[in-house]
Amino acid sequence: MYINQISPLLGCQPLKTAQIKQPKQQNIKEQRTVEYSLWNGPSVSFEGRKKRQYSSVLAGKYEKPSKFRIARIPNLTCPACGQKIMTRHGYTTFLDKIRKAKEEDYLTILDEYKEYMCPTELEVFDSIKEHADRIVKEGGTPHITEIVKDLRQIKLPELEKIQLDKVEDMRDAIQTLPGAEKRRLNEKFNTLTEIIVGLNKKAPFRRKTLIEWVEKCKISDDYVKTELLDIAYSFPSSSESACAWIVKNSGKDKQGNDRSALELAEKLVSIASTSTDHVLARNIELNHDDITNYMAMHKGCNSEKTDKSFMEWYNESPHERHIFIRNYLKDVKEALDKGKIKDKKYKDYIKDCVLNIYKLSKGNVDYREEFCPETIKDKSED
Ligand SMILES: [Zn+2]
Known part of the structure; x- marks a missing residue:
């Protein structure tokens, strides 16, 4: 990231383009070092990340993420959340349908796509639906925009309470700092409180801005800084908290307009569409474009x-993720067994993927018994 900042000054291309001309590994190392120095707190360990773990024992099966064919199989289980993934084609069909529909039909259409929604969006949808059903029962006509605004009245105080508690945690975290530094930060926290409760009209609260501020903040004790950063990251985000989702999307958009019912409906489904994930993060590994390193x-x-x-x-929720990954592998296996992908490159995808995961987890995440028992004997030898 430093390279990108200074590259215009040096008159050269930003990192991405420059990377092509330089040995890749060198750049990768450089990027990681910058990140390590940001995160040298005791709670974050990068053990095992520095070393290259993924070797080319398996013949290279390279593919651009955008061409990854598994992502085109309909109704795969998402290995992260367990809901169904929508293919790009499926998403286009949804958009087409909702854009042609009348507003009163939006909820019925959304209901059909429930199984694809990510957990937060699903929770939001369920609250909207519940509210709408009540309105219908009382003889009224539900409007998504109004419902979301009503929900905001309930959710905003809830969200503010969580955020204010976090500010208190931040105040606790700086107790050990020298007096002057503590006072300076406490003043900043006062402003933060004003922003959260809406007393500072010029600056609405943004989690991202808070994180950036803490990152840039000069704090004499690294341990305290790491702790503050951890707290900043733990502020509810609209992708993880239904409360934050409703507050964010019931407010004005960047142009200062209310979001339309169509915008809200599309937002509930848009992130359910497919993407190709790098099992081993893209910038740590040279062979990141190998299909065995991809999951839809x-x-x-x-x-x-x-x-x-x-x-x-994986360790964020090991029990659930273990099941979700298994279901993903099962779904893909079924599609491959049915011959849905002709490309030979994908013939051993399941086996390669299982071995890759086994290796990356140093044997802790093991699906070999279920998907490729024949590899167990061979593997124990190396
Ligand atoms: Zn998911």
Whole structure:
């Protein structure tokens, strides 16, 4: 990231283009070092991330993420959240349908797409639906925009309460800092409180801005900084909290307009469409474009995963993720067994993927027994 910042000054291309001309690994190392130095707190460990774990024992099966054929199989289980993934084609069909529909039919259409929604959007949809059913029962006509505004009245105080508690956690975290530094930060936290409760009209609260502020903030104690950063990241985001979703989307958009019912309806489904995830994060590994390093995933779930290592991501909810990944593998296997993908490159996808996961997790995540028992003997030898 530093390279990108200074590259215009040096008159050269930003990293992405420059990478082509330079040995890739060198750049990758450089990027990671920058990140390590940002995250050297005790709670975050990058053990095992620095070393290259993924070797080319398996013959290279390269493909651009956009061409990854597995992502075109309909109704796969999302390995991150367990809901169904929508193919790009499926998403286009949805858009076509909802854009042609009358507003009163939006909820019925959304209901048909429920199984594809990511967990937060599903929770939001269920609250909207519940509210709408009540309105119908009382003889009224439900409007999505109005319902979302009503829900905001309930959710905003809930969200503010959570956020204010986090500010208190931040105040606790800086107790050990020198007096002057503590006072300076406490003043900033006062402003933050004003922003959260809407007293500062010029600056609406944005989680991203808060994180960026903490990242840039000069704090003498690295441990305290890491703690503050952890708290900043734990503020509810609209992708993980239904409360935050409703508050964010019931407000004005960037142009200062209310969001239309159509916009809201599309938003509930848009991140359910397919994306190709790199099992081992893209910028740590040279062979990241090998199909054995790909899994299809919800667009939304993939952007949540960002560049976490496989194990960091898996350990966020190991019990659920273990089942979701298994279901994903099962769905893909079924499609491959039915001959839905002709390309020979994909013939051993399941086996390769299972072995890749086994290796990345140092044997902790093991689906070999179920999907490729024949590899167990061979593997124990190396
Ligand atoms: Zn998902």
